Amino acid sequence: MSHVGVTLGVMAAIPALVEPTMLRWARQTQGYSVLAAARKIGIDEDKLAACEAGYERLTIEQLRKAAKAYRRSLAVFFLDTPPEGIDTLRDFRRVAGSESGEWSPELHTEFRRAQQQRDWLIDLLESEDTPVPTAWSLPSSEVARLSDAQLASRIRSHLEGLAGSSGPTTSDRYAHSSFWVSTLEDSGVLVLHTSGGGVATQEMRAMSLYFDRVPVIVLNGSDAVRARTFSLVHEYVHLLLHADGLCDMVTTTRATNPNTALEARCNAVAAEVLMPAAAVRAATESLRGRPVDEWTYERIASAAVRFGTSAEALLLRLVNLGLASRSLYEQRREDFQRAYVEQERSAATGxxxxxxxxxxxxxxxxxxxxxxxxxxxxxxxxxxxxxxxxxxxxxxxxxxxxxxxxxxx
Incomplete structure (x- = not known):
C-alpha cells in the first residue's frame, strides 16, 4: 500500500470529536429515524444510537457520510449547540386528524433550500448595493383593521397596481399562475417550487417564511397549476399577517383554535382576491338559473377558468357567498376533485x-x-x-x- 493510502486510511479511522447533541439534532431535523440514518451512513443502528448518547464516536469518514445524508455542512457538527432560528416553522397542517405532522426528509431539504436561496439572493443584492424590493408589504396597522373582503380588495388593487395591469381572465391556467407569481417576485417575494416531486401534496401544499426583506413562498411543484395559484395567494396573505407557516389547504369550515381561525381567514381572503364576489355573480348568473342537478362539473369548470381556479374552488366560493348550499358542495366535492385530477393529468405535457x-x-x-x-x-x-x-x-x-x-x- 502506498504512503498516501496509509495516510487516508488512518485519517478515515480518526474519531470525530463532535457534540452528541449535534448528531441527534442533525438527524431529527432531517426527519430520519435512527435506523434509517444508520443505513444511509453505513453503520449499525446501535452504533449510531451510542454516538448520539455520547458513548461512542463516529470516525471522520462516517461523519462525512452523515453530513451528506443530513444535508448539512461538516462544520455545523463541530458547534456546541444547534444554530438558533433554524428549522422552526409554525405548522398549520391537519395531518391524520391532528394539527401537525412529522416532516419527511424531503420536506426538511426543501425548507433549508428555501433559506439558502434567500441568503444567496440577499448576498447578491448587497454585493451590488441594490435596494431590496419591499413593495410586496402593506402596513400592519392597515391589514389589522380591514375585514376579509376589504383586505382582499386592497391586495388585488395593490398587486395589479404593481403589475401595471389587471389580473387575467383567460382560460389559460398558466397565464393566471404566471401573473401572480411574477408580480410577487417583482415586488420582493422569493417564490419557489418543490423539485423532483419529492414532497407529496398530502404532506404539504405550500409554505411561507416571513422576513421583512425577501420573504419566501414555496409551492408544491407536484400540485396542479390552479391549486398552486390559490396556494400562492393564500401564503401571501400569511406574509401580510406576519404569520408564516406550513399549510395543507384543507378546507376549514369553522375556527376551532387560533391555527384554524388563521387558515380560514387566509382561505377567505385568497378566494376573494382570485374570485371577487361581483365577478363570480356575473360569471355564474346563467348557471344559478338552472336546477341544481344541472350544476355539473363541466358547467362550473367552464365558469371557473376565467378566475384561474378549479371548479371545486368556485363551488365553495358560491357556498360562502350564499349562492349555493353547503350540502351541494359536500355531495359534489369528491367527484369534482376526481374530475379535476383527471383533467389536469390529460392536459399534462412532458x-x-x-x-x-x-x-x-x-x-x-x-x-x-x-x-x-x-x-x-x-x-x-x-x-x-x-x-x-x-x-x-x-x-x-x-x-x-x-x-x-x-x-x-
Missing amino acids: GDFYRTKARDIGKGYVRRVAGAHRRKVIDSFTAATYLDVKVGQITRLAEAAGFASASGR
Whole structure:
C-alpha cells in the first residue's frame, strides 16, 4: 500500500470529536429515524444510537457520510449547540386528524433550500448595493383593521397596481399562475417550487417564511397549476399577517383554535382576491338559473377558468357567498376533485429540464443571478452554485427564465 493510502486510511479511522447533541439534532431535523440514518451512513443502528448518547464516536469518514445524508455542512457538527432560528416553522397542517405532522426528509431539504436561496439572493443584492424590493408589504396597522373582503380588495388593487395591469381572465391556467407569481417576485417575494416531486401534496401544499426583506413562498411543484395559484395567494396573505407557516389547504369550515381561525381567514381572503364576489355573480348568473342537478362539473369548470381556479374552488366560493348550499358542495366535492385530477393529468405535457428548473428555483431569482453573472459581479462557479446547475447550463437556464428576451440581447 502506498504512503498516501496509509495516510487516508488512518485519517478515515480518526474519531470525530463532535457534540452528541449535534448528531441527534442533525438527524431529527432531517426527519430520519435512527435506523434509517444508520443505513444511509453505513453503520449499525446501535452504533449510531451510542454516538448520539455520547458513548461512542463516529470516525471522520462516517461523519462525512452523515453530513451528506443530513444535508448539512461538516462544520455545523463541530458547534456546541444547534444554530438558533433554524428549522422552526409554525405548522398549520391537519395531518391524520391532528394539527401537525412529522416532516419527511424531503420536506426538511426543501425548507433549508428555501433559506439558502434567500441568503444567496440577499448576498447578491448587497454585493451590488441594490435596494431590496419591499413593495410586496402593506402596513400592519392597515391589514389589522380591514375585514376579509376589504383586505382582499386592497391586495388585488395593490398587486395589479404593481403589475401595471389587471389580473387575467383567460382560460389559460398558466397565464393566471404566471401573473401572480411574477408580480410577487417583482415586488420582493422569493417564490419557489418543490423539485423532483419529492414532497407529496398530502404532506404539504405550500409554505411561507416571513422576513421583512425577501420573504419566501414555496409551492408544491407536484400540485396542479390552479391549486398552486390559490396556494400562492393564500401564503401571501400569511406574509401580510406576519404569520408564516406550513399549510395543507384543507378546507376549514369553522375556527376551532387560533391555527384554524388563521387558515380560514387566509382561505377567505385568497378566494376573494382570485374570485371577487361581483365577478363570480356575473360569471355564474346563467348557471344559478338552472336546477341544481344541472350544476355539473363541466358547467362550473367552464365558469371557473376565467378566475384561474378549479371548479371545486368556485363551488365553495358560491357556498360562502350564499349562492349555493353547503350540502351541494359536500355531495359534489369528491367527484369534482376526481374530475379535476383527471383533467389536469390529460392536459399534462412532458417536462423540460430548464423550464422546470427555472420554475423550481424561481424565474425572478434566476434572472437576478444571471444578470449579476453577465455584469461579472459574480463568477461562473458562484452563479452555477446559486442556480444549482453546471456552468455550461447557466445560459440555457437563464433563457428558460426569460432573461435573454427580457434583456433584449
